Amino acid sequence: MPRVTDGVYFIQGMDEFIPDSHMYLIGKPDSNDISIVDVGLTGKGAYKIESIKKQGVSLSSVKRIIMTHTHLDHIGCLGEIRKQIPRAELWVHRLEAEPLEQGDDRPVYGMNEFKGMCQMQYGLKKDAFQFPVERKLEDRDILEIGDMVWEVLHIPGHSMGGIALYNEAANILIPGDVVYADYAIGRFDLFGADPAALKRSLYRLAELKVEILLPGHNQIVKDLPEDYIKKTARMWEPYLR
Ligand SMILES: [Zn+2]
Ligand SMILES: [Zn+2]
Numbered sequence: 028m029p030r031v032t033d034g035v036y037f038i039q040g041m042d043e044f045i046p047d048s049h050m051y052l053i054g055k056p057d058s059n060d061i062s063i064v065d066v067g068l069t070g071k072g073a074y075k076i077e078s079i080k081k082q083g084v085s086l087s088s089v090k091r092i093i094m095t096h097t098h099l100d101h102i103g104c105l106g107e108i109r110k111q112i113p114r115a116e117l118w119v120h121r122l123e124a125e126p127l128e129q130g131d132d133r134p135v136y137g138m139n140e141f142k143g144m145c146q147m148q149y150g151l152k153k154d155a156f157q158f159p160v161e162r163k164l165e166d167r168d169i170l171e172i173g174d175m176v177w178e179v180l181h182i183p184g185h186s187m188g189g190i191a192l193y194n195e196a197a198n199i200l201i202p203g204d205v206v207y208a209d210y211a212i213g214r215f216d217l218f219g220a221d222p223a224a225l226k227r228s229l230y231r232l233a234e235l236k237v238e239i240l241l242p243g244h245n246q247i248v249k250d251l252p253e254d255y256i257k258k259t260a261r262m263w264e265p266y267l268r
Pocket of ligand 1: 098
């Protein structure tokens with residue numbers, strides 16, 4: 028499990044025919060207050076738990092799981108992870124926390140055809156994605172966790188309750204599936220997506236000083252060019268209406 032920088036670790040997703048999101052661990056090693064950011068696809072929990080342990084991070088120091096959003100490729104193995112770390116809290120933006128608590132899984136599967144396919148593939152039960160959420164996040168919440176400070180930015184468009192976590196001290200951005208490396212952005216056709224909102228979210232992120240970009244999939248970038256997010260937003264703007 029590579030260390031990205033002090034207090035940030037990266038566990039790469041293992042894509043199959045459905046992508047598996049990356050997992051990030053945030054929190055200074057001595058803080059005894061580690062947060063997991065996103066868990067990944069159904070069936071992809073075990074190797075990530077192993078990676079955490081191999082890094083010397085004790086599971087009892089993991090205090091919470093923060094979701095950038097609740098698509099299946101990010102939340103699918105939450106049940107597996109919670110079995111190993113039962114005391115960890117779950118923190119999700121309010122707009123995706125409420126359906127998650129009610130067992131409304133439309134934000135998880137994104138579309139009906141996909142739901143049927145995944146339930147068959149993984150033998151998922153009807154209530155597989157009903158979880159209590161200990162903290163409902165809001166835009167501009169300041170999280171003082173693991174001896175670090177992370178700001179919550181609500182960046183809807185890819186999903187309705189999508190968030191980014193931003194660490195201003197080290198210019199680190201964890202944007203979920205809103206913006207990736209290689210000038211790519213997240214899809215905007217699933218349940219709860221909104222292309223115009225995605226455009227606004229991209230331009231909002233473009234205002235931040237970002238050196239380290241840690242997206243939900245594909246490459247991570249440690250020396251992001253200046254204006255990278257602005258260029259990405261401009262490229263995609265014609266499609267986001
Ligand atoms: Zn997504
Ligand atoms: Zn994803």
